[in-house]
Amino acid sequence: MSLKVKDLFEFSGKTALVTGGSTGIGLMIASVLVSNGVRTTIVGRKQPALDAALATLRALGEAEVDAIQADLSRMDEVERLAETYGQRQDKLNILVNNAGTSWGAPIEEFPEAAWDRVLNLNLKGVFFLTQKLIPLLSAAATDEDWGRVINLSSVGSRIAPLGASPAYGASKAGVEQLTRIMARELGRFRITCNAISPGWFPTRMNAVLGAAASDAWEANTPLGRLGTAADIGGLALFFASRAGIYVNGQTVEIDGGQTL
């Protein structure tokens, strides 16, 4: 097989499903996939945000894009998404389990409903959406180029600064172990599974924590800046590429050194 960069990173004809692709890190990853010719479907709950993201992605002019509205904290919606995707697309090469949420509250007051909301989306949703999409990922796989599952973790799986959300941190630590177990189990179906663990990327999720917090993370980053679409999309592209196929069950932190 060719060892040239253009062949190791050839994506034309590939398809991807990016959950939470309407904003933030999901849209960053979708932008990089579309820019490299990957036919991409994004998922979120709010149709206006999906429409805005579709316009952004279509403007790149490099691949077809589609959107499916779904609430992935609910099992019936996870099942409907998998079914709808299968009706609209003939195959799936790359699944990016990116949709996620957090909830902050003092530990003595942390509400059960918030715990369930975070765990249902960040952990249960990741597992069951992947389970439902095994047939499509497996059918598209070849001996040379397997299906890829890429899960979004967080440095919050490992570090516990004051005020860290217990539900969020626990869900992301769970994502990393799930990634190892899925990598082991999905091999039978010719699918790899890895996780991306970001530090602070400026998005809606962490905007609520305020400019002072954002500035502090930026100041603590050896690179002197926060992460961008090229940074996180580049890592996703590696995991999705022929070059990245022998990396399996791993979590790669991407924080510019914020948490050293």
Ligand SMILES: NC(=O)c1ccc[n+]([C@@H]2O[C@H](COP(=O)([O-])OP(=O)(O)OC[C@H]3O[C@@H](n4cnc5c(N)ncnc54)[C@H](OP(=O)(O)O)[C@@H]3O)[C@@H](O)[C@H]2O)c1
């Ligand atoms: N930003 C960071 O610094 C950072 C750091 C570490 C890890 N991460 C992880 O990166 C991922 C993306 O986070 P982000 O910062 O980009 O957050 P974001 O800007 O809030 O985006 C979250 C995305 O998920 C979708 N979403 C939320 N709840 C959903 C649900 N129940 N069903 C389906 N889609 C849902 C949102 O769309 P709707 O609201 O319309 O549903 C949106 O598209 C998350 O897994 C997060 O934990 C982020």
